[in-house]
Amino acid sequence: MTEPRWAIIVHGGAHPVPPEKISASRAGCLAALNAGRRVLEGGGSAVEAVEAALRVLEDDPTFNAGYGAALNADGGVEMDAALMDGATLDVGAVAGLSGVRHPVSVARRLLREKEILLIGEGAHRFAAAHGAELCDPADLISPEQRGAVESHDTVGCVALDAQGHLAAGTSTGGLSGQPAGRVGDSPQPGCGFYAEDGVGAIALTGQGESLARMMTAARFIHRLPGSTPDDALREVLEAMRLRVGGDGGGIALAPDGTVGWWHNSPDMPVAYQYSGQREPRVYLRKAEEEPNAQAHP
Template sequence: MPDAGGRWALIVHGGAKAIAPAAWARHRQGCLAAAEAGAAILAAGGDALSAVEVAVRALEDDPTFNAGRGSVRNAAGEVECDAAIMDGASLAVGGVAAVRTLRHPISVARAMLPERPVLLVGEGAEAFARAHGQELCAPADLLVDQADGKGCDTVGCVALDLAGNLAAGTSTGGLTGCAVGRVGDSPLPGCGLYADNAVGAVSLSGEGESLIRTTLAARLIQALEEQAPDAAIETAMASLARVGGEAGLIVIDRHGRIGWGHNNAQFAVAHAASDRPARAFVARDEDDGE
């Protein structure tokens, strides 16, 4: 059961990838702005799901990141986005995949939480969005030319609210040059994210096929049942080594303890809590935990 002692916490990520030094400030600032947006909701007594949605929307709006506006192009030169959100209280999940006209995929995923389909793809997801008053856009509106490659990064957020409820969210534009219709780990519970009030919440970034093959989010949650966040991350990373994958992982456990780690060059992250202001980083060794 939740055991956070009346505190809130939130952590966001902007993707695990090699980030050119000239872009470090932009990644830090984008993650910081997203964390502050989500933290403002939690500090005011808002719920974890809303904080996650708002934080991820901020990242989808920022063309620095491979999600929403600024997503990478697939093999056909088009943007196809995936996103999901999960409620740790009810274990409800909503996800969308291979969507081309959704301004904020994370918000459509949240609108699916009370519905029977857990995951909708392509035209089905876009029809759902239209029927539920979600914001649509022209595919060209999501295209932004960027000099720095974005690879396979994903954005995400996990949060714990004052009521002890946890939530996790992810959003991505997928892999540069990937096959049309390709779906990665981001919208799949147990692969790209998971949230359970009895344990914790996690969101991942990395090469999706490796995260799916190892069901890495599920392994991280299982490790978190017995270990503190940093130790659980090490355990999950060890399982990823079997397939030679790279990833970045963010965690909040049911006690409100934050953890994050990565086995690639950089991982843009920002975190905040009821007793700590928001801070942003582009690598784990920058974070002294204070």
């Protein structure tokens, strides 16, 4: 009897990683991957695995999500997050959220509600009413972010569970110095993420306005059936760069668990693993992966 397939991939943002943060970026992605992998190995759902992985990244000040998120022009933290269930096409997303430890868990709770996106104070009230871990907004500001001049982009995860269901999720603090109220691609379905069973799943990172203008996630989903995840990502991100400008990256899964990732930014830390693969793979940039490799389950 063939063992059920599962697969998971996480990323830590498409951006130049300073030498002093390389080790932490690799370790953080691996820790997030392991959290999600344990869910899948235990028979959990893809949605549960994505949430578990992103919660780890939200707790790690190395990344621009949750604790350590970028500061806006007012010196505050406004976070966006999203989660999509490929089995039902349910979406839960929040934008401009502050005072919450784990925005992705608020998105997870919203997943089964009628509304798909809540913002600002409304998102915070929903979080409080549904038992989210609240905090003083100042507690989300890490020492590194005080005085930081550049954000480290969005984090993301996509997963396939043993039942064949896909899920995708994102979490971000946005851009350093962004105007209060700015919303990028990360909480917008079809722009920064998408998941549909039998088709594929994707989570993107990069210049949010460009990703949103091109509806890059939707373009990937339409292109995937006739392409590999790697090739489809490369094609849509290069099309974005040429049409509207902007660097970016993405991670993706095909319905059979084939892993894909690509970026046209200098770096994009990634970790992935699938059933039957003995050890996880962790990379700082695509060039570190075997030439022309396509990860198959």
